[in-house]
Amino acid sequence: MHDPRSSAHAVVIGGSLAGTLTAAALAPHSGRITVIDRDVLPDTPLPRRGLPQARHAHVLWSGGARAMEALLPGIHDLWREHGAHRIPIPQGMLSFAPSGWFRRWHDEHPRHYAIGAGRDLMDWAVRQQLTRLHPHVTLRPACTPVRLLGDRRGVRGVEVRDHDGGTEALEADLIVDATGRAAVGGALLRALGVPEVAETRVDAGVVYASRRYRAPAGAERDWPIVSLQADPSNGRPGGIGTIVPVESGEWFVSLSGTRGHHPTGDAAAFEDFARTLRHPVAADLLRRAEPVGDVTLSRSTPNVRRHYDKARLPAGFLAVGDAATACNPVYGHGMSSAARSALAVGRVAAETGLRHRDFAKRARKAVAREASAAWTLATGQDIFFTGVEAPAPPGxxxxxxxxxxxxxxxxxxxxxxxxxxxxxxxxxxxxxxxxxxxxxxxxxxxGPRVPKLGGPVLTPREQAVLDGADPVATHTGPGTGG
Structure with a gap:
């Protein structure tokens, strides 16, 4: 519960995961939080225009899932109630790395796991839990920022425009930019006379193509994530394939390639591209599944880091999530990084309070520290792909x-x-x-203690699905992967 003695007001611009999770982190330290979003936020797990990434596969790793549970107790149960999968790792993953196939080690109590679900469900559940646990958080849909109130020394609010064209000045102690890769906070700051913030960009030219499939009979539940990684060391463009089991007995399939090896939006060519990956298992599985809907393309994949933590910015301004550090989504760290960054913001708020002159400055540094791991993992791979655009070649x-x-x-x-x-x-x-x-x-x-595997380790049930046989008549127990 929030501290009733606190009258601090925070306005979060952007109602996606980074914004709502940051609102959850600030809630115990604020008297009022307003989350604005240009979209009409659906009351059920439905698509919305401002969340285009929801049309691509997402995996929430356990580091991020645990952070979300700490911020919003009960969120795991809500996801599971609506069909999300909790997948043990590494047992529940067919992962082909540049060096070979990972074994699916079986641990009785695995400490690592992933949540498989569509982003529409993920985001909806977070909004539901946020407003249920923190009634002083208000969601204002169909609302856009017009300008920041204040000057180069400090921000004291934001002027917003509602769907009917009317404007309103929202006085606030803190403004949080959670507008994703659009990072509208940068333009709002420049309008106050704040110099443009330096940024670092590493772009491997990745293009995503995604499609949902109805899982074949026997694969609707307890199905592994399939991850076919590219090899940046071979001097050729890389291809990546991911299959994630989600709600409603479906798979989310995302195929991607670096510059020079791109998938297209042609549905007839989708599975052909899967056949170009380093192993055919994804393409073979898609032959057994039924496509649902069209292919969706995305080119919003460069790694971009805006160095807010090193800039001279007004007090009361904070950027989180992709608005601060956006990583190539192929590595699946966006949601987890946003959740851990929100926890870090909450820790700073607990130490200083939102009205402390240096709160935003300290929070910007905390967000940057949390984002460093995802940034290093992503750029450390991408910088070696053919045709990458980076500040300098690998040193x-x-x-x-x-x-x-x-x-x-x-x-x-x-x-x-x-x-x-x-x-x-x-x-x-x-x-x-x-x-x-x-x-x-x-x-x-x-090096490895045991010989490398010649291919993926499949359970009898998984092999039956792959072969097009009857999985019900097959032993369904888990394999050891050893």
Whole structure:
């Protein structure tokens, strides 16, 4: 519950995950929070215009899922009630890395997992839980920011325009830009005379093509995530494929390629592109599934980091989520990074209160620290793809870091201890330093403890689905992946 003694007011611009989760983090420290969004926010898990990324596959890793549960207790149960899948990792994942196939190690109590669900369901559930737990949070749909109130020294509110064209000045102690890659806060700041904030951009030219499929009989529940990764070290454009089980007995399928190897919006060519990936298992599975809807393309994939944490900005302004640091979505860290950043904002609010002169400055630095892991993981791969656009070519430090990560990944495909630590970092449970220990260095140098797999390890039921056989007549117990 929020502190009734606090009368601080925060306005969050953007009602997607980064905005609503930040509102949840600020709620215990605010007397009032207003979340504005240009869209009409649906009361059920339905698509909306301002969330185009919902038409692509999303995976919420356990690091982000745990952060969301801490912010909004009960959110896991709400997702599950509406058909979301809780998928154990690595047992519930067919993952083909540049170094080979990961084993599906079976742990009785796996500490890593992923939530498989559509973004429409994810976002709706977060909005529901936010307003249920924090009645002093108000959602104002069909509302857009016009200008910031204040000057270069401090922001004291925002003028907004409603759907009928009327405007209103919302006085506030804090303005949060959660407008995603559009980052409208930058333009609002420039209108106050604030210099443009420096940014770093690493663009591998990735294009996404996504489509929903009705899962074949026997694959509607307890189905693994399929992840076919590209190999940036081979000097050729990369292709990536992801199949995520979601609600309603469906799969979300996203195929992507770096510059020079792009999928198209042609439905007839969708499965042909899947056949160009480093292994045919995704294409073979799609032959057994039924397409639902059209193919959707996206080119909103560059890694862009706006250095708000290093800029001289007015007090009372904060940017979160993709508005501050947007990473290539192929690595699946956007939602988890936003959730962990929201937790960090909440910690600063608990220390200083929203009305502290330096609150926004401290919060900007905390957000940047939390986003660093996702940024490093994404750009550390993308910078090596053919045709990448980056501030500079990979240097000696980049190559050394890449060599070490690849050596660890090679060890992880055949070493349970290494894969656990590696997954800790990939799922944003632990910082990157978790991988730089004497034991991990030795493991990286030694490589995998067991021979590499020649292909994906499938349970009998999964193999039956792949073969087009009757999965019901097949043993359905989990494989060990060993």
């Amino acid at each position: 000696a430090a980049d190559r050394a870091a890449s060599w070490y990560v690849n050596a660890l990944m090679n060890a992880a495909i055949g070493n349970h201890d290494v894969v656990q630590r590696f997954t800790d970092v990939m799922m944003l449970e632990e910082p990157a330093g978790h991988l730089v220990t004497p034991g991990m260095v030795v493991a990286a140098l030694r």
